[in-house]
Amino acid sequence: MAGVAGRSGRRPKPTAQKALAGNPGKRALNKNEPDFALVTNIDPPEWLGENAAKVWKMVVPELLRAKVLALTDLHNVEAFCTAYDNWRMAQDAVREHGIVVTGAMGGPMKNPALTAANEAMRQMVTFGSMLGLDPASRSRIIGGNKQQSTNEFAAILNS
Numbered sequence: 001m002a003g004v005a006g007r008s009g010r011r012p013k014p015t016a017q018k019a020l021a022g023n024p025g026k027r028a029l030n031k032n033e034p035d036f037a038l039v040t041n042i043d044p045p046e047w048l049g050e051n052a053a054k055v056w057k058m059v060v061p062e063l064l065r066a067k068v069l070a071l072t073d074l075h076n077v078e079a080f081c082t083a084y085d086n087w088r089m090a091q092d093a094v095r096e097h098g099i100v101v102t103g104a105m106g107g108p109m110k111n112p113a114l115t116a117a118n119e120a121m122r123q124m125v126t127f128g129s130m131l132g133l134d135p136a137s138r139s140r141i142i143g144g145n146k147q148q149s150t151n152e153f154a155a156i157l158n159s
Contacts, residue, residue, distance in 0.1 A: 036070035052085035076130050083123035090117035
């Protein structure tokens with residue numbers, strides 16, 4: 001957020017990403033960055049809705065395979081899955097009642113489910129981006145299964 005101390009401007013790159021890029025800015029790397037335990041297997045929480053549990057079962061195995069899901073990320077996965085569930089319910093309501101519904105005064109009005117669907121979609125984009133679930137954010141994530149370059153000439157170029 002602009003205007004908030006410590007939060008304005010571009011989000012910082014993770015230290016691992018800077019190191020793999022050869023530290024192009026040549027600034028000191030954060031040696032005290034937290035290293036949270038990776039999750040190896042986890043079932044969806046019982047309180048998730050049906051659609052949320054389905055998307056959990058699709059997304060979590062991919063994050064586990066890429067070795068990018070830490071224990072501290074589970075709330076983001078849960079929020080993403082819940083937003084997906086809310087989006088699906090809102091879309092079902094739009095499909096059932098239409099884009100325009102009858103308002104309290106009898107006139108036509110925009111279906112409130114469209115607003116709910118839009119908000120849920122924004123939440124999916126936000127939490128999905130945090131988890132690397134879209135192409136742009138996926139390209140910025142350094143997973144635990146990524147191999148470092150074995151090209152001995154790369155070390156000379158980065159010196």
